[in-house]
Amino acid sequence: MKKIAPTLLICLALLILLCPGRLEALSVTSPTDEGDVTITSESRRLCQGEIVKVCLKSPAAASAGLSFDGREYPFVSDREGLKHFALIALGVDIAPGTYDVIIHLKPSRGTPKDIPFKLAISRGTFPSKRIRVARRFTSPTSAEIKRIRREQELLGRIYGASVPGWMGDGGFVMPLKGKVTGVFGERRVFNDDFASRHRGIDIRSPQGVPVNASNAGKIVLARDLYFSGSTVIINHGIGLFSIYCHLSKASVREGTIVDKGKILGYTGSTGRSTGPHLHWGLRLVDDYVDPRSVMHLSFD
Numbered sequence: 001m002k003k004i005a006p007t008l009l010i011c012l013a014l015l016i017l018l019c020p021g022r023l024e025a026l027s028v029t030s031p032t033d034e035g036d037v038t039i040t041s042e043s044r045r046l047c048q049g050e051i052v053k054v055c056l057k058s059p060a061a062a063s064a065g066l067s068f069d070g071r072e073y074p075f076v077s078d079r080e081g082l083k084h085f086a087l088i089a090l091g092v093d094i095a096p097g098t099y100d101v102i103i104h105l106k107p108s109r110g111t112p113k114d115i116p117f118k119l120a121i122s123r124g125t126f127p128s129k130r131i132r133v134a135r136r137f138t139s140p141t142s143a144e145i146k147r148i149r150r151e152q153e154l155l156g157r158i159y160g161a162s163v164p165g166w167m168g169d170g171g172f173v174m175p176l177k178g179k180v181t182g183v184f185g186e187r188r189v190f191n192d193d194f195a196s197r198h199r200g201i202d203i204r205s206p207q208g209v210p211v212n213a214s215n216a217g218k219i220v221l222a223r224d225l226y227f228s229g230s231t232v233i234i235n236h237g238i239g240l241f242s243i244y245c246h247l248s249k250a251s252v253r254e255g256t257i258v259d260k261g262k263i264l265g266y267t268g269s270t271g272r273s274t275g276p277h278l279h280w281g282l283r284l285v286d287d288y289v290d291p292r293s294v295m296h297l298s299f300d
């Protein structure tokens, strides 16, 4: 016993360190006329800046929606209407605390039912960094300000035109191999006079390395933008978009459907960039989340 106890303690400590998502994972069962509904969650961590998958199993064919933090999220259902999932975003600015989530279950026969549960969200840790860039990126001319506004409107239209279905093909993959030199959520001060949040991760790379689609979807943008340079955006459905910036060249056309792994373009340093790298972003509904958090979700 004396030998087992410390080993057990070490194992438990390792489990807590290595699997925080699993320990926080949700598991709720709710009875209905047709049988039990089960709700589980998957996430890397339940904290600011993370994406969370909510899985729902219904005993009979149903559809469902979810309310969280004042927003509505759709569920994607399998062909039989028995297995469903929704993705929710825990933005960097969401206040830590316990939130009420309500699942609106609509059985194909029978009465709709609301199933409430709680989600405890903790604080994320985000470092700060000072960065020097060309003055045109912190003090743009009036012509450049007009261009920036036009591009913001374009992006607003693109992110507003979500599709209800899911276009992804299995789990997400990294778009590029390389060292992560800029983490998600970092507070950045440009030339000591302009602060912003880093809304993706930076992967260091030599110039001209192929960048792959992290999942299947529709190319909704492939053009040069003022800040993000040559940029590709993929719509994966249900409000989820992956974003690839500062490319030397995009090799896909807007409006086309791409498979997971498709070459979207090549790494570069276009736009507000200090050297060749890929900025990879993930946007869900109105929030950006750490794209690496989606790698911890299973999609079958």
Ligand SMILES: [Zn+2]
Pocket (backbone or CB within 6 Å): 182, 198, 200, 201, 202, 278, 279, 280
């Ligand atoms: Zn970046």
